[in-house]
Amino acid sequence: MTLTLQKSVVCPYCWEGWEPEDAVWVSRHRDLRGDPRLGVDAPLRFLPTRFNARGLAIDARDQVCTEIACPRCHLALPRAFLEFKSLFVSIVGAPGSGKSFFLGAAVNQLRNILARQFNLSFQDADPERNITVTDYENALFQQPNLDKPVEVANLIRKTQFGDGAGDTFYSVRYGTHERRQPRPFSFLIDTLPGHPSTEKAKRYGRIMCLYDNAGESYLPTRQDLFAEDMTAHLIRSKFLLFLFDPLQDMGFYREVERKSGRLESGVRFQSAQYVVLNEAARRVKQLLGGSPSTLHEAPLLVLVSKWDAWKGLLPELSAIEPVRPASSGLHGLDIPEVERASAMIRDLLNRLCPTIVQTAESFCREVRYMPVTALGTSPRPDPARTDSRGMAAEVIVPRDIHPRWVTVPFLYGIGRFGSGLVPVFKR
Ligand SMILES: Nc1nc2c(ncn2[C@@H]2O[C@H](COP(=O)(O)OP(=O)(O)OP(=O)(O)O)[C@@H](O)[C@H]2O)c(=O)[nH]1
Ligand SMILES: [Mg+2]
Ligand SMILES: [Zn+2]
Numbered sequence: 078m079t080l081t082l083q084k085s086v087v088c089p090y091c092w093e094g095w096e097p098e099d100a101v102w103v104s105r106h107r108d109l110r111g112d113p114r115l116g117v118d119a120p121l122r123f124l125p126t127r128f129n130a131r132g133l134a135i136d137a138r139d140q141v142c143t144e145i146a147c148p149r150c151h152l153a154l155p156r157a158f159l160e161f162k163s164l165f166v167s168i169v170g171a172p173g174s175g176k177s178f179f180l181g182a183a184v185n186q187l188r189n190i191l192a193r194q195f196n197l198s199f200q201d202a203d204p205e206r207n208i209t210v211t212d213y214e215n216a217l218f219q220q221p222n223l224d225k226p227v228e229v230a231n232l233i234r235k236t237q238f239g240d241g242a243g244d245t246f247y248s249v250r251y252g253t254h255e256r257r258q259p260r261p262f263s264f265l266i267d268t269l270p271g272h273p274s275t276e277k278a279k280r281y282g283r284i285m286c287l288y289d290n291a292g293e294s295y296l297p298t299r300q301d302l303f304a305e306d307m308t309a310h311l312i313r314s315k316f317l318l319f320l321f322d323p324l325q326d327m328g329f330y331r332e333v334e335r336k337s338g339r340l341e342s343g344v345r346f347q348s349a350q351y352v353v354l355n356e357a358a359r360r361v362k363q364l365l366g367g368s369p370s371t372l373h374e375a376p377l378l379v380l381v382s383k384w385d386a387w388k389g390l391l392p393e394l395s396a397i398e399p400v401r402p403a404s405s406g407l408h409g410l411d412i413p414e415v416e417r418a419s420a421m422i423r424d425l426l427n428r429l430c431p432t433i434v435q436t437a438e439s440f441c442r443e444v445r446y447m448p449v450t451a452l453g454t455s456p457r458p459d460p461a462r463t464d465s466r467g468m469a470a471e472v473i474v475p476r477d478i479h480p481r482w483v484t485v486p487f488l489y490g491i492g493r494f495g496s497g498l499v500p501v502f503k504r
Pocket of ligand 2: 178234235291
């Protein structure tokens with residue numbers, strides 16, 4: 078099979094654009110070590126002059142190489158990046174807002190519904206890095222005993238800073254200067270036979286790169302030299318996801334409590350969440366160099382998390398995903414339904430925590446609001462177990478986990494920026 082290469086590749090770590098022929102290769106022979114960017118133990122990167130019959134480069138000690146790397150930052154990347162366009166997506170949210178749970182639930186559901194309803198394959202483009210998400214998925218959906226309550230806080234650990242195998246960044250040296258480059262989770266979304274786009278010669282597939290930071294990276298008070306490096310993906314993203322946790326918002330929480338009585342014990346009020354969104358907006362505007370009043374062009378999807386706990390506030394909002402069968406036998410996203418939900422949630426937020434709406438709408442030109450719940454069922458306190466603060470720990474029965482609307486933000490984004498991969502219904 079002949080490969081069709083992209084005209085230009087954008088590195089998912091440093092965002093430098095380059096042509097596929099400029100890719101450097103990663104040496105295989107164990108004696109070929111030492112790289113100015115990645116350190117003395119990293120395999121040597123080289124521009125090949127010899128290839129084998131399968132087009133794989135041969136290193137200076139005659140070993141056949143399989144890995145390529147970015148010519149600028151020297152980080153290895155899957156070869157699929159040479160063949161498919163990428164689609165960058167940033168996830169922003171305060172610590173504990175539910176980003177990791179959401180990601181685990183969304184990726185798991187995308188694996189199922191994209192094939193079944195949209196004739197698309199959804200595969201790990203970088204399985205090594207994606208292990209973290211796979212672990213989230215396993216925690217949520219592969220518990221050995223479906224009926225034994227599990228402590229929610231132990232299901233998925235807090236996202237850490239770090240540069241181990243499954244961790245969030247790489248350290249790269251540019252002369253005397255060190256940078257931290259975030260490692261996205263990456264997924265190859267491609268058409269399966271029967272998808273309307275496969276009839277055309279062009280390649281429609283996309284590599285979706287998801288950047289998930291620890292919530293702390295967005296706190297303006299954090300004295301982190303690298304926070305800006307770690308969040309520079311914001312300006313590359315086609316769309317931005319902001320996870321807003323209504324249970325960490327005093328005004329919203331009080332309303333939930335008023336409507337549904339006592340809530341879970343795990344609630345923590347941290348600093349106001351608009352601060353996190355504001356900090357993301359400030360960095361985007363600073364990096365793009367425009368005036369602070371210019372609105373950013375990428376759509377912002379404000380995802381109001383933990384819907385299971387606040388669904389009583391908007392009983393008319395349907396838990397059924399806004400996905401409808403189309404005449405082609407495939408499914409499409411029902412945009413009017415998404416807009417209707419967005420308008421309802423905007424009204425609710427405007428009433429209970431208007432600073433979120435104001436901050437979002439002074440950041441991006443287009444803002445949509447969506448409900449999401451990774452669990453679908455609210456955890457309950459188990460008096461027999463105590464958490465680290467000595468309170469009754471929150472537990473959930475694995476069989477009761479039913480995520481809602483978690484794929485909608487991705488279907489919406491892929492529908493808009495994935496050139497025909499996901500059909501949409503308009504009014
Ligand atoms: N009720 C409810 N609680 C949830 C849901 N998703 C997450 N939580 C709770 O929120 C906590 C934090 O969720 P995480 O996904 O770890 O939050 P995060 O945004 O990744 O946090 P950092 O890694 O600290 O940035 C979890 O321990 C759960 O207790 C949900 O869908 N419903
Ligand atoms: Mg996390
Ligand atoms: Zn690079």
